[in-house]
Amino acid sequence: xxxxxxxxxxxxxxxxxxxxxxxxxxxxxxxxxxxxxxxxxxxxxxxxxxxxxxxxxxxxxxxxxxxxxxxxxxxxxxxxxxxxxxxxxxxxxxxxxxxxxxxxxxxxxxxxxxxxxxxxxxxxxxxxxxxxxxxxxxxxxxxxxxxxxxxxxxxxxxxxxxxxxxxxxxxxxxxxxxxxxxxxxxxxxxxxxxxxxxxxxxxxxxxxxxxxxxxxxxxxxxxxxxxxxxxxxxxxxxxxxxxxxxxxxxxxxxxxxxxxxxxx
Amino acid sequence: xxxxxxxxxxxxxxxxxxxxxxxxxxxxxxxxxxxxxxxxxxxxxxxxxxxxxxxxxxxxxxxxxxxxxxxxxxxxxxxxxxxxxxxxxxxxxxxxxxxxxxxxxxxxxxxxxxxxxxxxxxxxxxxxxxxxxxxxxxxxxxxxxxxxxxxxxxxxxxxxxxxxxxxxxxxxxxxxxxxxxxxxxxxxxxxxxxxxxxxxxxxxxxxxxxxxxxxxxxxxxxxxxxxxxxxxxxxxxxxxxxxxxxxxxxxxxxxxxxxxxxxxxxxxxxxxxxxxxxxxxxxxxxxxxxxxxxxxxxxxxxxxxxxxxxxxxxx
Numbered sequence: 001x002x003x004x005x006x007x008x009x010x011x012x013x014x015x016x017x018x019x020x021x022x023x024x025x026x027x028x029x030x031x032x033x034x035x036x037x038x039x040x041x042x043x044x045x046x047x048x049x050x051x052x053x054x055x056x057x058x059x060x061x062x063x064x065x066x067x068x069x070x071x072x073x074x075x076x077x078x079x080x081x082x083x084x085x086x087x088x089x090x091x092x093x094x095x096x097x098x099x100x101x102x103x104x105x106x107x108x109x110x111x112x113x114x115x116x117x118x119x120x121x122x123x124x125x126x127x128x129x130x131x132x133x134x135x136x137x138x139x140x141x142x143x144x145x146x147x148x149x150x151x152x153x154x155x156x157x158x159x160x161x162x163x164x165x166x167x168x169x170x171x172x173x174x175x176x177x178x179x180x181x182x183x184x185x186x187x188x189x190x191x192x193x194x195x196x197x198x199x200x201x202x203x204x205x206x207x208x209x210x211x212x213x214x215x216x217x218x219x220x221x222x223x224x225x226x227x228x229x230x231x232x233x234x235x236x237x238x239x240x241x242x243x244x245x246x247x248x249x250x251x252x253x254x255x256x257x258x259x260x261x262x263x264x
Numbered sequence: 265x266x267x268x269x270x271x272x273x274x275x276x277x278x279x280x281x282x283x284x285x286x287x288x289x290x291x292x293x294x295x296x297x298x299x300x301x302x303x304x305x306x307x308x309x310x311x312x313x314x315x316x317x318x319x320x321x322x323x324x325x326x327x328x329x330x331x332x333x334x335x336x337x338x339x340x341x342x343x344x345x346x347x348x349x350x351x352x353x354x355x356x357x358x359x360x361x362x363x364x365x366x367x368x369x370x371x372x373x374x375x376x377x378x379x380x381x382x383x384x385x386x387x388x389x390x391x392x393x394x395x396x397x398x399x400x401x402x403x404x405x406x407x408x409x410x411x412x413x414x415x416x417x418x419x420x421x422x423x424x425x426x427x428x429x430x431x432x433x434x435x436x437x438x439x440x441x442x443x444x445x446x447x448x449x450x451x452x453x454x455x456x457x458x459x460x461x462x463x464x465x466x467x468x469x470x471x472x473x474x475x476x477x478x479x480x481x482x483x484x485x486x487x488x489x490x491x492x493x494x495x496x497x498x499x500x501x502x503x504x505x506x507x508x509x510x511x512x513x514x515x516x517x518x519x520x521x522x523x524x525x526x527x528x529x530x531x532x533x534x535x536x537x538x539x540x541x542x543x544x545x546x547x548x549x550x551x552x553x554x555x556x557x558x559x560x561x562x563x564x565x566x567x568x569x570x571x572x573x574x575x576x577x578x579x
Contacts, residue, residue, distance in 0.1 A: 006341065006369055006370040006371065006416055006417070007341070007370050008337055008341055008369075008370050009367065009368060009369070009370045012368060015364070015367045015368060016368075019364045022360075023353065023355065023356070027355045092351045092353070093349060093350060093351020093352075094350075094351040094352065094353055096318060096345075096347040096350065097347065097350060097351075097365065097412065098368075099318055100316060100318065100340055100343075100345050100347070101340065101365065101368035101369065102337045102338070102340040102341040102368070102369060102370070102416075103337070103368060104337070258319075259313070259318055259319070
């Protein structure tokens with residue numbers, strides 16, 4: 001072998017992302033999660049299309065319900081992937097080898113974030129035929145998919161940032177995943193409030209500040225009420241801000257990424 | 265090439281109340297195989313992690329391969345490390361693992377493939393190159409870890425407990441690998457291990473750490489001499505000459521205790537710590553002068569392990 005003077009790679013994040021994507025998708029974990037996701041969507045679609053209790057829904061509402069589940073669960077997959085990204089390496093004892101590479105820690109985090117986000121992209125792709133099936137014939141499919149992709153991508157970015165941030169500082173995978181899931185359910189909680197509690201200025205504020213409730217609310221306005229994308233754009237402020245803050249937090253925490261949790 | 269592979273001054277690191285490394289001063293010339301020894305918890309791994317830029321020192325400064333600690337990415341580009349208890353991705357193959365790390369060190373895709381194949385062959389893993397790491401034995405994983413440490417042709421290699429958990433055959437294989445690696449590549453090797461006999465064979469220089477501080481630094485011979493570890497001799501003479509032998513030995517300068525050990529004709533002798541070899545020679549001469557035929561004269565102690573125990577227990 002010829003001896004050559006090596007210098008650090010220019011786009012290490014691409015190398016990390018490539019390896020992470022291979023591990024995720026060829027290793028089978030991504031496929032298993034996607035299979036579970038598509039089974040869930042199949043059941044949802046079947047019920048909304050055929051069940052006598054659920055199929056009273058107007059076609060737009062059926063699309064909205066299925067799209068909201070696709071967006072929420074697709075984003076959940078991203079959180080699961082991101083929360084495992086660094087604390088999982090730490091727990092398996094493989095983080096030190098990565099930290100020994102001559103690359104900025106930021107690039108390691110970005111590469112892993114890209115792999116986690118691929119879960120959302122694949123989940124969205126899987127949901128397309130279901131949305132087409134439920135929304136065909138009323139000129140709704142394109143709008144619904146566009147709005148779903150926009151909201152889902154914002155929420156996926158938010159949860160990718162949150163998951164990576166937690167994963168950077170958590171001492172173990174168990175801590176990272178359990179805190180991430182707890183926060184996820186806390187974000188989902190406002191969407192489950194009775195409609196009476198969602199009215200008035202307090203209810204409105206409550207929904208607006210929660211990125212999940214706010215984003216899904218906007219999705220409903222576009223899909224069910226046939227509003228334009230810009231008509232209720234203020235409802236997207238929360239997902240946009242949350243995504244920005246979470247990503248900044250994750251990238252900031254990357255600088256302090258350490259062998260043990262808590263920056264040690 | 266830099267004259268010193270490693271220079272560290274006043275390196276300290278504490279975890280809460282525990283001072284893991286306390287004012288480490290170290291200079292390692294290039295091309296040396298350094299035995300980095302110490303009991304468990306002495307601070308070896310923390311010191312290695314600081315020198316490889318994984319941990320930030322609380323105080324002090326260092327350079328590795330001539331590069332100051334303020335340029336960690338450049339240091340990492342030039343060092344190879346086998347971390348203590350390193351984990352491996354079970355679902356990657358050995359070849360995939362090495363290729364990925366070679367890419368992270370700046371090799372092209374083709375270069376990474378080439379170096380992976382070469383290192384797998386060098387570490388005896390060529391036949392299992394395409395097997396999942398999950399199916400590797402512990403010894404194979406350690407050899408894979410050493411191969412990973414070499415993907416960037418490092419000028420300084422840190423091996424932290426490379427023989428941990430291996431059976432004697434596996435230990436021998438890994439140490440042979442270390443020896444051949446040092447000889448063939450001319451790299452400076454810092455070898456942290458508890459296998460002191462092998463350190464005596466492989467390492468040109470030894471540093472002993474205890475409670476975060478260096479308690480000995482030098483060649484094996486220098487350390488053994490400096491430690492003043494007790495040395496003994498076991499002497500066999502004909503049983504009828506045992507009394508005369510004892511009398512002659514007890515009058516010899518440098519021999520502190522001479523006694524029978526219960527077996528006919530066998531004597532145990534404690535030698536003066538300062539210059540045990542001279543005392544042993546004097547004892548042998550005294551026996552010959554007393555016309556005592558000596559059947560056996562075995563010098564015991566005075567190995568690195570004795571010095572290690574003497575220095576770490578004393579501190």
